Amino acid sequence: MWEPKESEGGDAFGAYPWRYKLADYGTRQFSQLYFVRIPNAEGGWDDFAEVQCAPYSGILHHNSVIVRFTNRTLYMADFWELANRFLDDNHFSFKGITRIDICADFNDFHCIAPIALIDGFAAKKYRHIGRGVGALYFNHGVVNKEYGVRYNGLSFGTHSSDCRVYLYNKSFELLTQGDKPWIKDLWKTAGLDLLHVWRLEVSIKSKACTFKDRSTGNTIVLDKNRAEDGSELAKIYHTFVKKLFSFVPNRKGITNITHEWQKNGLHLFEGAPAYDRACIRNVSPGNRMEKILIKSLYQMSDLYRGGEIKDAQLRAQEFAFELANSCELNEWMANKVNKWEKPIHK
DSSP states (O other), X not given: OOBOOXXXXXXXXXXXXXXXXXXXXOOSSEEEEEEEEEEOTTSSEEEEEEEEEEESSTTSOTTOOEEEEOHHHHTOTTHHHHHHHHHHHTTOOOOOOSEEEEEEEESSOSSSOHHHHHHHHHTTSEEESSXXXXXXXXXXXXXXXXXXXXXXXXXXXXXXXXXXEEEEEHHHHHHHHOOOHHHHHHHHHHTOOTTSOEEEEEEEEGGGSEEEETTTOOEEEXXXXXXXXXXXXXXHHHHHHHHHSOEEEOOTTOOOHHHHHHHHOOOSSTTOOOOOEEEOOSSOSSOHHHHXXXXXXXXXXXXXXXXXXXXXXXXXXXXXXXXXXXXXXXXXXXXXXXXXXXXXXO
């Protein structure tokens, strides 16, 4: 039964007519799950949020709750006003973000069509900057009497990663998995072609919500205040896109992917401001073991004989540059690489 939730003093929380329903089940971490609804303009009720409370584990504070806003709620023009009112009415104090998904919807990137980028990446025409697990998504069948594969998505990272980026055909998803008119209403307002809308989405978990900006040395925290600020949220979004979803035209002989990006990189969102993100690590960067590993990788083909080892030289050197970058040893490597004596073959 949907009903107002009363405070300990017996009065209904807040002036806004929230309606609550306690589920017959809990979640993995919390024993109680509430569904929350709000009135709509048609005189009915819309789903607004889910609230998990009463944690099983003593590791969490007994008053800890997790609030997850529904998809439709996030597209409301007054979302933040309602969200803040809901938190205040229920006497919730914001502690942190467990996960936030930020996305942009468009028909084309600044310099390339989304399908051309995916096709080119699959054909090794374009090279992704960075390593890790990714996935290509497609549908296949007979079209115009010819069998073929049509890609409709590309992702880097996994669902368990601290951050993940996913490009996909949003129009196709709404067509095949269920329509969401509130999304299409925004597309119409923005003047998009509703039949060919693509979405590039960044999913950021709590561990990745804090990072360092290399250009200033400041620590950036993605909290509620930054999430409420549209320009700051956009800057956070483009920071992760630049870090996780950057490409260069592929060619033989690339030894420094950073320099290659500066010369020939595909600028998907031209002129978008972004932080120069660096992960904050629990260990101090630049220890002796990492320096030894970087040098060994860079000199691998000089040290060992064999055709296969020689073929792996460029990949090893590229990884050495990437490792130096992740450990903030760029300047150290730049100063050392031309001074290292060439090792004797083993």
